[in-house]
Amino acid sequence: MNPWEIEDSGISEESVIQNGNRMFCGNGFMGYRGTVDEADKSSMTGLIVNGIYDRQGDKWREPVNFPNPLFIQLSFEGQPLTLKSDSLNSHVQKLNFRYGIFSRKTLWNCNGAELTVESERFLSMSEKNILCLRYKITSNKDITLGIIQKIDEEVYDANGPHFKIEKKSDVGEGKCGEILMCRTLEKQLPFAVARISDFCSDTITLKAAVPQIITVYAAVFTNLDENNSPMAPVPVEQFASISVLQAEKAGWETLLQNHKKAWDKIWEDGDVVIEGDEEARLAQKNLRYSLYHLQSIAPRGRKALSIPARGLSAQTYKGAVFWDTELFIFPYFLYTQPELACEFIEYRIKTLEGAKRKAAAYGYEGAFYAWESQEDGDDACSDYNVTDVFTKRPVRTYFRDKQIHINAAIVYCICQYVEVTGDTLILQEGGLEVIFECAKFYISRCIYMPLKDRYEVHDVIGPDEYHERVNNNAYTNKMILFTLQKAVEFAEQQTETSPSPASHSFTKYIPLAKDICKKLYIPSPNAQGLIPQFDSYFDMEDCSLETVRSRLLDPKEYWGGANGVASHTQIIKQADTIVMLNLFDKDYDSAVLNANYDYYNPRTEHGSSLSACMYGMVACKTGRLKDAEEFYKKTSCVDISGNSKQWAGLIYIGGTHPAAQGGSWMMVVYGFCGFSIRENKIQIKQNLPAAWKKVSFTAMVGKEKYQVNVTREGYELCRK
Amino acid sequence: MNPWEIEDSGISEESVIQNGNRMFCGNGFMGYRGTVDEADKSSMTGLIVNGIYDRQGDKWREPVNFPNPLFIQLSFEGQPLTLKSDSLNSHVQKLNFRYGIFSRKTLWNCNGAELTVESERFLSMSEKNILCLRYKITSNKDITLGIIQKIDEEVYDANGPHFKIEKKSDVGEGKCGEILMCRTLEKQLPFAVARISDFCSDTITLKAAVPQIITVYAAVFTNLDENNSPMAPVPVEQFASISVLQAEKAGWETLLQNHKKAWDKIWEDGDVVIEGDEEARLAQKNLRYSLYHLQSIAPRGRKALSIPARGLSAQTYKGAVFWDTELFIFPYFLYTQPELACEFIEYRIKTLEGAKRKAAAYGYEGAFYAWESQEDGDDACSDYNVTDVFTKRPVRTYFRDKQIHINAAIVYCICQYVEVTGDTLILQEGGLEVIFECAKFYISRCIYMPLKDRYEVHDVIGPDEYHERVNNNAYTNKMILFTLQKAVEFAEQQTETSPSPASHSFTKYIPLAKDICKKLYIPSPNAQGLIPQFDSYFDMEDCSLETVRSRLLDPKEYWGGANGVASHTQIIKQADTIVMLNLFDKDYDSAVLNANYDYYNPRTEHGSSLSACMYGMVACKTGRLKDAEEFYKKTSCVDISGNSKQWAGLIYIGGTHPAAQGGSWMMVVYGFCGFSIRENKIQIKQNLPAAWKKVSFTAMVGKEKYQVNVTREGYELCRK
Known part of the structure; x- marks a missing residue:
């Protein structure tokens, strides 16, 4: 089997939904779920x-699911042929993740005739607005079929509908196809979807063994330019029309070749090669599959966009951007495509105003970034994020209000970018302002305890969301300290050199920021080397994960919130103190890493796909190779296996997991290869799994691009 | 009908439980529920x-329900005669609340014979360890009955059992009776219950119309002396034996006369006379009934005890002392029996160590008084106080952790005591230490917001328990300010005059305390004169009480906690900001009182018996006489009507309501009579209901005792 390929023949409802995620195709401008051609909502x-987001009434804002231009439905004797048809003989679908090509082969028995449909689809990596489909029908007997081809406007929506159709028109030049002119409901954003097919009839008469091939070209356009500004009143449909006609002219083969070339280019620096035996080959496959997903959704074609927590795979989590981007996804791009990594920062710069609005709304200064960020930076996270399984009532959660560590993740990311690329331009172009505004927020959020003569941070939620409204979350406090230290450092540099308006606005905060840096309470290891995740964490019930699980009365119960089964125990959802130890490993000796790993790991549900890689990296750093390999499997298989958590309370949270995919890269590069930058130099402390012979990857540091080859014995750095 | 009497003929289970509360008898040492002689657990x-408290396993600590020495059960032809018997003809039971005498008259039809049982019972107000029962049986035909008389050791317990019986012995002197020597389980506290009856047989043969009278004397002793210290190993049973024999010798009539004399003495200063028409007579009755209850449970016979929130009527609320005592019950005793009021303070002094332990356990300095205080001042309030009706799981509540206003209520009470009585001895005898330790706690609890240059108080629960973990509860902040101001004032006085160890320990806190006094954030009225109950209160959903009620899925649902139907609305459980306006009315102009009354009243469930009197007093102060009369009815009828809230979630919260009883006195004296002390002088601003002609009450101020007579036209003060 092709090492760049996965396949599945599942046809159950569950399989169809999972394959929608697993066999997702995307080109960064858009994404298309891995469903078959005749699939509907x-x-x-x-x-x-x-x-592109929209809101319906007072429901959650979420991504707009566009009309589907690749819809083809065959029918025999009036009965549609689907995966649910009694006449289905066999079905298999595949994803080639080297090139993002989805294919399927399905056989039906039509009254004795064996009908085969084979199709291939890709979203062009070279022409970001274009989707292509080749659809081949063969029968072993003469047969006549019905066929419907259309832009399917009946789309699935979690909280829709999100658009109205303003006009349907011909695609032009006498071609067989159509253009749908639509407008979103909330912002009235115009968009167009066009399709051309080289087959026009609504019936097909097949001769035995003579295939009929149908090629479909589609184009999707919004009226946003690459800077996300609405364009002058150019008819969007005109773009769509021109574009889809050009595609049709270029033809399938050319488009496919260009598409593949673009992917080849991506893999030049984007690939990580793992050599070794069978196990290594599996690790390789899982990693490449992860990197494929990251590349499919890395924003392309428009500027200052980021990566939502479920990529472009679904409307899950409102299509929102979380800290996942900065702490889990960003590193891969930072070292392989820093220009893309920079877009993530540009996105935060662009949405700073939204973050300022949020801070002000809560009565704080500066900027408080959205926990769930959409196009304007206003928080898409609602006050009620979970539905109680017993009462069906919404449950008040505090992710939006209290997960203030989001700010620091952004600042950390900017500082990483500047440190690794040496590119300080981003600071002048808004990066500094982001840092200062994030710092101002923290300054107004820190409280001073006069009798203890120290600052504390109360009423927060750390990465472990099962424990809400805690005081002095170690991770949060440490990240706040980092933010304030960096803000002071940059402000003082700026003041010395060329004061910017941003640094000017921060000047008056410097003395207080310095005082907080000196006196902020950072929970330190106790006699056992253990760092309490937050105040009184160790006083909570210390019971096993199994005990907590056994208390569930309903498998869909939410574990956290005020009264969840985990809320008043030491059972945590995901890496929390362990994230801190990962980011700041230099500040702690290995005994502390060891102790906290041993304590927290059995108490962690790993109920988030963000958890495994963090534990995995600490497992590498502390020489727990066996554990690390398990965590690597976990983080790299979340999507390829489809075995991810599908529910949080009664809310569907399926989709792809870019953070776990980024975590796969981090585990290989940061973890097993022990890659780090110390004083602008690459350091390698490799600790490869037994089955691995060699890992090769690209790392850009400063202006240099390196090929890094790590073996069990040593490593080499080659300029690329 | 006797204006000092209530009666009821209910025999349903609900009536029996309610009458247990309504017809309660007590003498301050002990209390006995208003159940019939043959009633069992x-x-x-x-x-x-x-x-006297005990704990069973890890269940809640609660009062010990002692063996019942007044049990008498008749039977006819082997069938016990009870209120549930088919043979029951009629039943009526009464409470004379002038003298705390319970009586009952019950008729059974025993195979054609009409059997009448009449009994009377009192807990001697002159001999605090003695209970007396006179039991009269009459039949209109000759009849033979079985009779069981015993100390019923099978007691009702919410979370028992709480004692073991160590020995049963004769009462001595050849008398018919017994002594039970018992020991509580947790603290192994010995106690004895003795009984003597003048009727010895287990059958009674009655001649037609010739009554048989049985008199029972009982004694209850613990080994605690009046200072609550365990006595030297004197056999407690000996006390019980001597005491019950003495009672028997004295005889029913003498004991009854002495008991009545003691009550007459109590009423000399304890009564409040309302004159007027029928409505006034009803108000009078309700008030006296309230005062009766307060007097029945005011601690007598042992020192430094206080009044639990449900008196001595049940094990409800763990028999614990809340802020009810200081803010609702204390004023009545302060002006009528200051020596009893002083005991409440002594109780807080005695339990200071427990409060210090609690503060330390939460990481604070000073003393943090128990939300639910028992004999040692450790908090009986558990972390889980409510049971979820849907899952039957305990719900984490924060009453214990966050209701820090309890400290200030104690300080306020001490200051009131000193101000009204002029007695400063209590300060030297521990009162000052209580004030300083309470202040230290608040100092360590206040946080400083550097950018706002002010102190705030976060994460508290105010009187309105439906909103947990709020910031800057106006009532709490104002009370903290009061506490710190008083602490500083006393500390500076002390330092100038005769520095005590208590004030010495506070000296180093003075500068910070002063700074907090200067800069503590006290939410002030907005443009509409409204004071937000806490930060962002006005941002919450503003819906009607009916709307909130309509959202209940189960009538026993708890409204508060993290996810209650009221929690995220402006609907509050009870007076909160209104308590503040009551205590500090001098600091606000009448427009503010008016505005807040009008705003908060329709948003208040009045789900606590502490609510009505507070609104009622503000209604008086703002001239809303009609409202005030309604609130007076509410607060004064809670127990006489029996219509009180019986459930909080799945927890039984029935019993008597001393705070509402104290609230009845406050509404009459503070409210309708407008009584207050300004600069050591009595002020009266009367505002009597139309039906009332005159109110007369006693008020001791300084060393003077006044008879205060208030009419619609004016008032007079006479030295008593």
Whole structure:
């Protein structure tokens, strides 16, 4: 089997939904779920364009699911042929993740005739607005079929509908196809979806063994330019029309070749090669599959966009950007495509105003970034994020209000970018302002305890969301300290050199920021080397994960919130103190890493796909190779296996897991290869799994691009 | 009908339980529920001795229900005669609340014979360890009955059992009776219950119309002396034996006369006379009934005890002392029996160590008084106080952790005591230490917000328990300010005059305390004159009480906690900001009182019996006489009507309501009579209901005792 390929023949509802995620295709401008050609909204088909959101009434804002231009439905004797048809003989679908090509082969028995449909689809990596489909029908007997081809406007929505159709028109030049002119409901954003097919009839008469091939070209356009500004009143449909006609002219083969070339280019620096035996080959496959997903959703074609927590795979989590981008996804791009990594920062710069609005709304200064960020930076996270399984009532959660560590993740990311690329331009272009505004927020959020003569941070939620409204979360406090230290450092540099308006606005905060840096309470290791995740954490019930699980009365119960089964125990959702020890490992000796790993790991549900890689990296750093390999499997298999958590309370949280994919890269590069930058130099402390012979990857540091080859014995750095 | 009497003929289970509360008798040392002679634990009989608690396993600590020495059960042809018997003809039971005499008259039809049982019972107000019962049986035909008389050791317990019986012995002197020597389980506290009856047989043969009278004397002793210290190993049973024999010798009539004399003495200063028409007579009755209850449970016979929130009527609320005592019950005693009021303070002084332990356990300095205080001042309030009706799981509540206003209520009470009585001895005898330790706690609890240059108080629960973990509760902040101001004032006085060890320990806190006094954030009225109950209160959903009620899925649902139907609305449980306006009315102009009354009243469930009197007093102060009369009815009828809230979630919260009883006195004296002390002088601003002609009451101020007579036209003060 092709090492760059996965396949599945599942046809159950569950399989269809999972394959929608697993066999997702994307080109960064848009994403298309891995459903079959005849799938409709009941199979959760999806065509998501990055950064386009809409709100229906007072429901959650979420990505707009665009009309599906690749819909083809065959029928025999009036009965549609689907994966649910009694006449289905066999079905297999595949994803080639070297090139993002989805294919399927399905056989039906039509009254004795064996009918085969084979199709291939890709979202062009060279022409970001274009989707292509080749659809081949063969029968072993003469047969006549019905066929419907259309832009399917009946789309799946979690909280829709999100658009109205303003006009349907011909695609032009006498071609067989159509253009749908639509407008979103909330912002009245115009968009167009066009399709051309080289087959026009609504019936097909097949001769035995003579295939009929249908090629479909589609184009998707919004009226946002690459800077996300609405364009002058140019008819969007005109773009769509021109574009889809050009595609049709270029033809399938050319488009496919260009598409593949673009992917080849991506893999030049984006690939990580793992050599070794069978196990290594599996690790390799899982890693490449992860990197494929990251590349499919990395924003392309428009500027200052980021990566939502479920990529472009679904409307899950409102299509919002979380800290996942900065702490889990960013590193891969930072070292392989820093220009893309920079877009993530540009996105935060662009949304700073939203973050300022949020801070002000809560009565704080500066900027408080959205926990769930959409195109304007206003928080898409609602006050009620979970539904109680017993009462069906919404449950007040505090993710939006209290997960203030989001700010620091952004600052950390900017500082990483500057440190690794040496590019300080981003600071002048808004990066500094982000840092200062984030710092101002923290300054107004820190409280001073006069009798203890120290600052504390109360009423927060750390990464472990099962424990809400805690005081002095170690991770949060440490990240706040980092933020304030960096803000002071940059402000003082700026003041000395060329004061910017941003640094000017921060000047008056410097003395207080310095005092907080000196006196902020950072929970330190106790006699056993253990750092309490937050105040009184060790006083809570210390019971096993199994005990907590056994208390569930309903498998869909939410574990956290005020009264969840985990809330008043030491059982945590995901890496929390361990994230801190990962980011700041230099500040702690290995005994502390060891102790906290041993304590927290059995108490962690790993109920978030963000957890495994963090534990895995500490497992590498502390020489726990066996554990590390398990965590690597976990983080790299979340999507390829499809075995991810599908529910949080009664809310569907399925989709792809870019953070776990980024975590796969981090585990290989940071973890097993022990890659780090110390004083602008690459350091390698490799600790490869037994089955691995060699890992090779690209790392750009400063202006240099390196090929890094790590073996069990040593490593080499080659300029690329 | 006797204006000092209530009666009821209910025999349903609900009536039996309610009458247990309504017709409660007590003498301050102990209390006995208003159940009939033959009632057993299924009718929730109760004999509670103030200040005696026990814990069973890890269940809640609660008062010990003592064995019942007044049990008499008749039977006819082997069938017990009870209120549930088919043979029951009629039943009526009464409470004379002038003298605390319970009586009953019950008729059964025993195979054609009409059998009448009449009994009377009192807990001697002159001999605090003695209970007396006179039991009269009459039949209109000759009849033979079985009779069981015993100390019923099978007691009702919410979370028992709480004692073991160590020995049963004769009462001595050849008398018919017994002594039970018992020991509580947790603290191994010995106690004895003795009984003598003048009727010895287990059958009674009655001649037609010739009554048989049985007199029973009982004694209850613990080994605690009046200072609550365990006595030297004197056999407690000996006390009980001597005491019950003495009682028997004295005889029913003498004991009854002495008991009545003691009550007459109590009423000399304890009564409040309302004159007027029928409505006034009803108000009078309700008030006297309230005062009766307060007097029945005011601690007598042992020192430094206080009044639990449900008196001695049941094990409800763990028999614990809340802020009810200081803010609702204390004023009545302060002006009528200051020596009793002083005991409440002594109780807080005695339990200071427990409060210090609690503060330390939470990481604070000073003393943090128990939200639910028992004999040692450790907090009986558990972390889980409510049971979820849907899951039957305990719900984490924060009453214990966050209701820090309890400290200030104690300080306020001490200051009131000193101000009104002029007695400063209590300050030197521990009162000052209480004030300083309470202040230290607040100092360590206040946080400083550097950018705002002010102190705030976060994460508290105010009187309105439906909103947990709020910031800057106006009532709490104002009370903290009061506490710190008083602490500083006393500390500076002390330092100038005769520095005590208590004030010495506070000296180093003075500068910070002063700074907090200067800069503590006290939410002030907005443009509409409204004071937000806490930060962002006005941002919460503003819906009606009916709307909130309509959202209940189960009538026993708890409204508060993290996810209650009221929690995220402006609907509050009870007076909160209104308590503040009551205590500090001098600091606010009448427009503010008016505005807040009008705003908060319709948003208040009045789900606590502490609410009505506070609104009622503000209604008086703002001239809303009609409202005030309604609130007076509410607060004064809670127990006489029996219409009180019986459930909080799945927890039974029935019993008597001393705070509402104290609230009745406050509404009459503070409210309708407008009584207050300004600069050591009595002020009266009367505002009597139309039906009332005159109110007369006693008020001791300084060393003087006044008879205060208030009419619609004016008032007079006479030295008594």
